[in-house]
Amino acid sequence: MVFLGGAILRASVTDVYLRYVKQGLRPFLIVAGVLLVVTALAALWQEFRDHRRTGEEHDDGHGHHHSGPAVGWLLLLPAVALLFVAPPALGADTAARAGSALTGNQDTAYPPLPPGDPARLTLLDYGYRAVYDNGRTLRDRQIQLTGFIAPGPDGQPMLARIILSCCAADGIPIKIGLGGDVPQLPADTWVQATGRWLPHTAKDPVNDSDIPYFQVDAWQKVNPPAEPYE
Known part of the structure; x- marks a missing residue:
C-alpha cells in the first residue's frame, strides 16, 4: 500500500496522470495517494508495536502470519506499472x-x-x-x-x-x-x-x-x- 500510494502521488504531481484521467481529478488522486500511504504506515506501526509487545511473530502454527496473506503483495504490480511503465495516450x-x-x-x-x-x-x-x-x-x-x-x-x-x-x-x-x-x-x-x-x-x-x-x-x-x- 505504501508503494501503491507513493506511485499514485508521483503520477499526480507530474503530468503522467493526464494519460489516465482529466486534469480536474488531480486533487482527488493526491488525497487518495496520501490516504493509502497514511493507512499503510499506520498498519506498519501497529504491526511493529504488536511485535515488540509479544516478542514473537504471531505465527498461528500453520506457517501463516497474522500480518495478512501473501497475495497482498500483488498490490506491488499496479505500483510498479505506474512507476516504470508509462503507456501512451489514446490515439x-x-x-x-x-x-x-x-x-x-x-x-x-x-x-x-x-x-x-x-x-x-x-x-x-x-x-x-x-x-x-x-x-x-x-x-x-x-x-x-x-x-x-x-x-x-x-x-x-x-x-x-x-x-x-x-x-x-x-x-x-x-x-x-x-x-x-x-x-x-x-x-x-x-x-x-x-x-x-x-x-x-x-x-x-x-x-x-x-x-x-x-x-x-x-x-x-x-x-x-x-x-x-x-
Missing part, C-alpha cells in the same frame, strides 16, 4: 475503432470567435460550430487546430483528438476531415494546422455521426501536449 487506434463524438443535435447559439487571427479552437468546439451552427461563426476567419493524425475511412489523413468525460476508459474521438495542404504523416503524429472552415461533411462509418472538414493552409509538426485529451 489513432482509438479514433479508428470508435465513432466520432458529434452525434445528436445541439440546438445552441454559439458566440462569435474572439478577435484576432488565427483563432485557436479545440477540435470539439470547431466540430460543434461546423456541424450544429452550419459554420456561421467560422466563416471568413483563420482558425488554428491542434491534434494528431489518424487515418480516415477513405484512407486519407484526418485530424483527431480524444475527449474524456472522466478517464481514459470513456474516451471517444472527435474527428475532423482535412482538405487543402493535407499533412501526409504517420498516424499519431501531432500537428498544428492553420486554415479555414470547409463547408463539407462526411459520415463516420462507425456510428454514422457527422465529420466536419477543415481547409488546411499551413501546418507544422508539434510535440504531443502535456494534456493530450480534450
Whole structure:
C-alpha cells in the first residue's frame, strides 16, 4: 500500500496522470495517494508495536502470519506499472475503432470567435460550430487546430483528438476531415494546422455521426501536449 500510494502521488504531481484521467481529478488522486500511504504506515506501526509487545511473530502454527496473506503483495504490480511503465495516450487506434463524438443535435447559439487571427479552437468546439451552427461563426476567419493524425475511412489523413468525460476508459474521438495542404504523416503524429472552415461533411462509418472538414493552409509538426485529451 505504501508503494501503491507513493506511485499514485508521483503520477499526480507530474503530468503522467493526464494519460489516465482529466486534469480536474488531480486533487482527488493526491488525497487518495496520501490516504493509502497514511493507512499503510499506520498498519506498519501497529504491526511493529504488536511485535515488540509479544516478542514473537504471531505465527498461528500453520506457517501463516497474522500480518495478512501473501497475495497482498500483488498490490506491488499496479505500483510498479505506474512507476516504470508509462503507456501512451489514446490515439489513432482509438479514433479508428470508435465513432466520432458529434452525434445528436445541439440546438445552441454559439458566440462569435474572439478577435484576432488565427483563432485557436479545440477540435470539439470547431466540430460543434461546423456541424450544429452550419459554420456561421467560422466563416471568413483563420482558425488554428491542434491534434494528431489518424487515418480516415477513405484512407486519407484526418485530424483527431480524444475527449474524456472522466478517464481514459470513456474516451471517444472527435474527428475532423482535412482538405487543402493535407499533412501526409504517420498516424499519431501531432500537428498544428492553420486554415479555414470547409463547408463539407462526411459520415463516420462507425456510428454514422457527422465529420466536419477543415481547409488546411499551413501546418507544422508539434510535440504531443502535456494534456493530450480534450
